[in-house]
Amino acid sequence: MDVLHSMNNGKQYSVLNFDRTNRSTSIDIYDYKTLKKVKTLVNSSDFEAIPYFTDYTFNKDENKVLLAIDEESIYRRSTLGKFVVYNIAENSIHTVANYKIQEPTFSPDGEYIAYGFENNLYYKNLETNEVTQITYDGKKNEIINGITDWVYEEEFRFVRAFDWNVEGDKIAFIRFDETNVPEFSMDIYGNDLYQTQQVFKYPKAGEANSLVSLHIYDVKTQETTKVKLDKKYDDFYIPRIQWTNNPDVLSAQYMNRHQNELDLWMINAKTNSSNLVLVEKDKAYVNVTDNLTFLKDNSFIWTSEKDGYNHIYHYDKNGKLINQVTIGNWEVTNYYGYDEKTNTIFYQSVENGSINRDVYSVKLNGRDKTRLTKSDGTNSASFSADFSYFINSFSSATNPPEYTLHNAASGNLIKSIKDNDELSQKLLDYNTSKKEFSTIYVNGNDLNMWMIKPANFNETKQYPLFMFQYSGPGSQQVSNQWNSANDYWYQYLAQQGYIIVCVDGRGTGFKGAEFKKVTQNELGKYEVEDQIQAAKQLGKLPYIDASRIGIWGWSFGGFMSSNCLFKGNDVFKMAIAVAPVSSWRFYDTIYTERYMMTPQENPLGYDENSPINHVDKLKGDFLLVHGSGDDNVHLQNTMRLAEALIQADKPFDWAIYPDKNHGIYGGNTRLHLYKKMTHFINETLGDKIHKDAASKEKSEVKIKG
Numbered sequence: 001m002d003v004l005h006s007m008n009n010g011k012q013y014s015v016l017n018f019d020r021t022n023r024s025t026s027i028d029i030y031d032y033k034t035l036k037k038v039k040t041l042v043n044s045s046d047f048e049a050i051p052y053f054t055d056y057t058f059n060k061d062e063n064k065v066l067l068a069i070d071e072e073s074i075y076r077r078s079t080l081g082k083f084v085v086y087n088i089a090e091n092s093i094h095t096v097a098n099y100k101i102q103e104p105t106f107s108p109d110g111e112y113i114a115y116g117f118e119n120n121l122y123y124k125n126l127e128t129n130e131v132t133q134i135t136y137d138g139k140k141n142e143i144i145n146g147i148t149d150w151v152y153e154e155e156f157r158f159v160r161a162f163d164w165n166v167e168g169d170k171i172a173f174i175r176f177d178e179t180n181v182p183e184f185s186m187d188i189y190g191n192d193l194y195q196t197q198q199v200f201k202y203p204k205a206g207e208a209n210s211l212v213s214l215h216i217y218d219v220k221t222q223e224t225t226k227v228k229l230d231k232k233y234d235d236f237y238i239p240r241i242q243w244t245n246n247p248d249v250l251s252a253q254y255m256n257r258h259q260n261e262l263d264l265w266m267i268n269a270k271t272n273s274s275n276l277v278l279v280e281k282d283k284a285y286v287n288v289t290d291n292l293t294f295l296k297d298n299s300f301i302w303t304s305e306k307d308g309y310n311h312i313y314h315y316d317k318n319g320k321l322i323n324q325v326t327i328g329n330w331e332v333t334n335y336y337g338y339d340e341k342t343n344t345i346f347y348q349s350v351e352n353g354s355i356n357r358d359v360y361s362v363k364l365n366g367r368d369k370t371r372l373t374k375s376d377g378t379n380s381a382s383f384s385a386d387f388s389y390f391i392n393s394f395s396s397a398t399n400p401p402e403y404t405l406h407n408a409a410s411g412n413l414i415k416s417i418k419d420n421d422e423l424s425q426k427l428l429d430y431n432t433s434k435k436e437f438s439t440i441y442v443n444g445n446d447l448n449m450w451m452i453k454p455a456n457f458n459e460t461k462q463y464p465l466f467m468f469q470y471s472g473p474g475s476q477q478v479s480n481q482w483n484s485a486n487d488y489w490y491q492y493l494a495q496q497g498y499i500i501v502c503v504d505g506r507g508t509g510f511k512g513a514e515f516k517k518v519t520q521n522e523l524g525k526y527e528v529e530d531q532i533q534a535a536k537q538l539g540k541l542p543y544i545d546a547s548r549i550g551i552w553g554w555s556f557g558g559f560m561s562s563n564c565l566f567k568g569n570d571v572f573k574m575a576i577a578v579a580p581v582s583s584w585r586f587y588d589t590i591y592t593e594r595y596m597m598t599p600q601e602n603p604l605g606y607d608e609n610s611p612i613n614h615v616d617k618l619k620g621d622f623l624l625v626h627g628s629g630d631d632n633v634h635l636q637n638t639m640r641l642a643e644a645l646i647q648a649d650k651p652f653d654w655a656i657y658p659d660k661n662h663g664i665y666g667g668n669t670r671l672h673l674y675k676k677m678t679h680f681i682n683e684t685l686g687d688k689i690h691k692d693a694a695s696k697e698k699s700e701v702k703i704k705g
């Protein structure tokens with residue numbers, strides 16, 4: 001159900017449908033009660049100017065819709081594209097710009113669209129076609145207006161750094177001055193005789209960040225005012241801005257560089273005065289979320305970990321706590337919204353076990369909490385605009401995804417929308433194994449774990465153990481949800497006689513702040529200790545061959561698998577590290593310093609747990625993989641690690657995928673990578689059967705040669 005949108009009337013919803021035969025896209029409207037298609041709102045095949053569109057956004061009144069065409073990715077979340085406005089009443093389309101732009105956004109009345117282009121901000125009057133330029137100083141790798149820089153996009157998870165107020169007469173935006181941010185360059189090999197270079201600003205830990213400032217543009221006077229606060233900040237971030245229901249009052253979140261203090265400001269655009277209404281502090285770090293919700297009286301809903309678990313709070317407009325809405329030794333994992341008619345908050349949590357997700361409702365005063373979903377697994381809701389219905393997406397380790405319609409008041413099932421019975425039937429043709437969930441007691445903690453055994457498992461035999469983990473702060477890999485692509489690979493490995501295990505160690509999420517933040521200032525210490533100890537304990541099981549234990553991971557998981565092989569050289573026989581961080585000194589400011597402070601403040605924390613400093617301990621087999629076009633975890637990490645291994649005279653295998661980014665995909669790339677990893681596993685962990693088969697294959701090749 002792609003790009004699901006609940007219509008304002010609360011009775012209908014829209015989705016984006018793609019017709020593969022005609023290569024056209026349409027926005028189709030469905031009725032919640034009957035689940036039948038009511039009409040097709042717009043189809044790309046009806047307009048010669050639109051080959052097909054890939055996304056859509058309604059204006060507030062839903063009489064216009066913005067269609068994205070010819071989009072191209074910049075980084076993980078940012079895109080460039082051409083856009084047209086479809087006027088529903090007139091059945092006409094209107095091109096926003098004849099060039100590719102970023103983040104076009106309707107004004108509340110639908111009369112204007114603001115957007116970013118070449119680091120400046122503009123808005124267009126859709127009636128007169130007049131384009132007004134708001135900023136003029138934008139320049140590549142120097143000044144960006146209204147669009148985030150690389151590190152904000154990646155780590156604060158947003159791209160559009162501008163926002164219309166509720167009356168559409170003001171635009172607030174963040175300006176990024178990245179002049180002093182060091183540049184990073186990557187060779188792009190392509191197909192030409194000479195390679196090119198991608199050069200962009202990337203602040204590594206301890207280096208200069210963009211200088212940010214907040215501005216408010218007045219549409220009527222066409223004047224821009226710089227926001228002034230009643231507090232001096234030396235080195236800071238502005239991770240969120242959002243207008244309140246008062247057209248003159250803007251909320252802005254300011255955070256210190258250590259990210260252990262977050263200030264919520266209310267800024268009056270008329271008087272350019274500011275009021276600090278809430279201060280969040282933490283001995284480790286404060287999370288930035290998108291959960292801030294303003295009620296009609298401008299009191300607001302906020303989520304915080306301040307009692308040790310992530311919960312929902314209600315504050316008045318001046319920041320005085322009215323009440324803590326949810327409480328308990330469990331985490332709120334998603335905030336869906338507030339229904340002012342029934343005074344009800346809807347949210348998702350792990351109250352039913354940290355590997356599960358359920359949807360709940362609760363009154364604003366914290367009473368009458370109701371579990372709205374009934375099945376154990378992963379439930380995720382999309383509510384109708386009036387909160388009378390929700391579409392639930394459910395899956396578990398044994399149930400493929402299904403979509404069902406529910407009554408929001410009771411959670412009762414109304415109708416099934418889509419199931420995956422065909423997939424379930426298809427999988428019956430394969431000899432798959434059950435993913436077994438359990439906990440393992442390691443270093444004083446019950447850690448969540450799953451295990452996949454061969455389908456023909458024989459407890460009197462011994463099997464090699466292959467472990468997977470990610471282990472990054474607040475992450476989770478052991479969850480009761482349907483297969484990811486990797487799970488099918490694990491089933492394939494299990495068919496060949498491996499036991500696959502995943503353990504979420506200390507530092508991972510959804511078990512409280514203390515469990516998650518114990519790794520503060522020492523990334524890779526406790527997480528590695530847990531993986532090594534878990535492997536030791538698993539190796540004592542009668543059906544696991546302790547002499548054949550391997551581990552792998554990607555990104556943070558690659559950092560971990562490298563460390564595990566080096567530091568746990570008496571436990572692990574092999575490791576695969578894909579796109580690993582080899583030293584946190586090479587990674588960006590916001591992510592790294594959130595957990596480690598700066599290298600200048602915490603040099604031991606950086607160096608004692610970086611794989612690059614432990615290469616001398618390598619005894620087993622090591623496969624190192626990276627994409628040369630990785631703008632996130634740079635190839636520099638692997639090159640420096642490879643050089644350290646070479647100088648330590650340690651043998652290893654490696655693969656560099658040309659021009660591939662952090663995801664390492666495109667064409668046959670993923671197939672090639674997973675075949676290579678499978679071959680490496682068979683060569684290093686495989687039993688006599690695998691080695692005999694490999695030997696036979698080699699001899700056949702020689703004979704044919």
